[in-house]
Amino acid sequence: MTRTVFEKSDAIALVAEVFRELGYEGASMSSITARTGLSKGSLYHFFPDGKEEMAAEIMANIDAWFVTQMFRPLEEDEPRAAIALMWETTNTYFRSGRRVCLIGAFALDETRDRFSSAIQGYFKRWIEALAGALMRAGVGASEARELAEEAVVGIQGALTLARALGDDSIFGRTLGRLRERLMEALGRRGL
Amino acid sequence: MTRTVFEKSDAIALVAEVFRELGYEGASMSSITARTGLSKGSLYHFFPDGKEEMAAEIMANIDAWFVTQMFRPLEEDEPRAAIALMWETTNTYFRSGRRVCLIGAFALDETRDRFSSAIQGYFKRWIEALAGALMRAGVGASEARELAEEAVVGIQGALTLARALGDDSIFGRTLGRLRERLMEALGRRGL
DNA sequence: CCATAACTAGACTGATCGGTTTATTATAAA
DNA sequence: TTTATAATAAACCGATCAGTCTAGTTATGG
Numbered sequence: 186m187t188r189t190v191f192e193k194s195d196a197i198a199l200v201a202e203v204f205r206e207l208g209y210e211g212a213s214m215s216s217i218t219a220r221t222g223l224s225k226g227s228l229y230h231f232f233p234d235g236k237e238e239m240a241a242e243i244m245a246n247i248d249a250w251f252v253t254q255m256f257r258p259l260e261e262d263e264p265r266a267a268i269a270l271m272w273e274t275t276n277t278y279f280r281s282g283r284r285v286c287l288i289g290a291f292a293l294d295e296t297r298d299r300f301s302s303a304i305q306g307y308f309k310r311w312i313e314a315l316a317g318a319l320m321r322a323g324v325g326a327s328e329a330r331e332l333a334e335e336a337v338v339g340i341q342g343a344l345t346l347a348r349a350l351g352d353d354s355i356f357g358r359t360l361g362r363l364r365e366r367l368m369e370a371l372g373r374r375g376l
Numbered sequence: 377m378t379r380t381v382f383e384k385s386d387a388i389a390l391v392a393e394v395f396r397e398l399g400y401e402g403a404s405m406s407s408i409t410a411r412t413g414l415s416k417g418s419l420y421h422f423f424p425d426g427k428e429e430m431a432a433e434i435m436a437n438i439d440a441w442f443v444t445q446m447f448r449p450l451e452e453d454e455p456r457a458a459i460a461l462m463w464e465t466t467n468t469y470f471r472s473g474r475r476v477c478l479i480g481a482f483a484l485d486e487t488r489d490r491f492s493s494a495i496q497g498y499f500k501r502w503i504e505a506l507a508g509a510l511m512r513a514g515v516g517a518s519e520a521r522e523l524a525e526e527a528v529v530g531i532q533g534a535l536t537l538a539r540a541l542g543d544d545s546i547f548g549r550t551l552g553r554l555r556e557r558l559m560e561a562l563g564r565r566g567l
Numbered sequence: 568c569c570a571t572a573a574c575t576a577g578a579c580t581g582a583t584c585g586g587t588t589t590a591t592t593a594t595a596a597a
Numbered sequence: 598t599t600t601a602t603a604a605t606a607a608a609c610c611g612a613t614c615a616g617t618c619t620a621g622t623t624a625t626g627g
Contacts, residue, residue, distance in 0.1 A: 190574070190623070207486050211487070213615080224575055227575055236616095289540065290484040292536055294397070301542065341536040346529055348483045416585095418605055420586070426585065427585070427586095
């Protein structure tokens with residue numbers, strides 16, 4: 186019997202894609218083994234506590250990626266550049282609307298109860314990081330908060346509707362609309 | 377052994393609530409019987425084809441409700457009044473953000489494939505009905521379409537974030553923001 | 568080259584899955 | 598009443614579930 190060797194990071198990425206497609210409850214161990222090519226032995230080697238550990242590690246992985254690619258730049262770098270990067274990163278990460286937000290999907294059913302603090306932390310940090318960048322760019326606190334909330338809400342809604350309608354174009358249009366609104370708010374204070 | 381008698385409409389409403397909480401895959405027959413108080417005998421009496429029929433009937437039920445309460449008014453009644461009613465209906469139906477959109481939740485995982493036309497039809501009609509009302513109120517076609525899309529996207533996104541953050545207030549704020557934007561567009565043409 | 572550890576394949580287990588069947592009880596027409 | 602039908606309860610079914618275990622194979626460090 187021939188053997189394929191996986192790295193844990195590969196396993197995380199592969200399993201994440203299955204959760205994205207089937208949801209937490211919908212992803213059975215057998216569907217995970219079938220779709221990833223990882224045997225149960227491998228999966229329980231990497232994730233001794235099974236599905237729940239898989240999901241937890243995947244979410245931590247996603248969160249860490251967003252922190253380095255988006256949140257920290259928003260929090261620390263030049264705000265306008267970081268915001269511009271955010272739109273790029275968002276569009277790329279979600280594959281122009283073809284990829285669902287796993288954390289958003291987990292939030293909708295009782296999966297949320299298992300991972301509530303991770304889910305809450307992710308969205309809270311996104312909104313706060315964006316609001317902070319807007320404020321550093323000169324936008325007033327309350328308007329910055331409103332705009333940031335609106336942006337993250339819009340991204341999540343667009344992902345839902347892109348899937349529901351089977352039409353990615355709504356994602357691009359929404360991102361464009363939201364970006365325009367932020368640009369407008371930024372434009373009003375010092376060019 | 378004592379017996380409780382249910383109506384089918386009761387069964388639909390009760391099971392719908394379980395799907396809303398657990399998702400389609402997460403809702404097992406035993407969890408449905410436990411939470412609704414309906415026995416398997418009753419459930420399979422009302423829904424001979426099991427879970428799939430339950431979900432299909434629930435979605436048809438939701439769709440019919442939205443058609444009479446929201447879509448038809450938007451399509452046929454005085455547009456400004458119908459739009460005002462839409463915000464009321466939306467806020468009431470989703471219990472100020474505490475209740476998830478079942479159809480939106482189904483859209484995110486592979487449940488979508490089972491019910492794609494129903495899911496797509498629901499959101500398409502919502503957007504088109506709202507866009508139509510805006511046009512009849514004097515808003516240009518392309519702007520009406522944009523605004524309608526933005527509104528439905530925003531509602532779905534707000535529902536996701538309300539659950540994710542465990543904070544309903546974001547739903548009310550989003551609805552207020554969206555209503556304001558529509559009012560502004562309506563205000564620009566003939567008061 | 569060997570020894571040990573890291574890793575993988577897949578058979579296996581008890582529990583639970585969606586769904587069926589049988590038996591019983593309520594309802595309502597005759 | 599009687600009788601037919603609608604509705605409910607629960608035992609039961611094969612399939613699949615998450616998770617375990619064993620027997621291996623491959624990588625590595627000496």
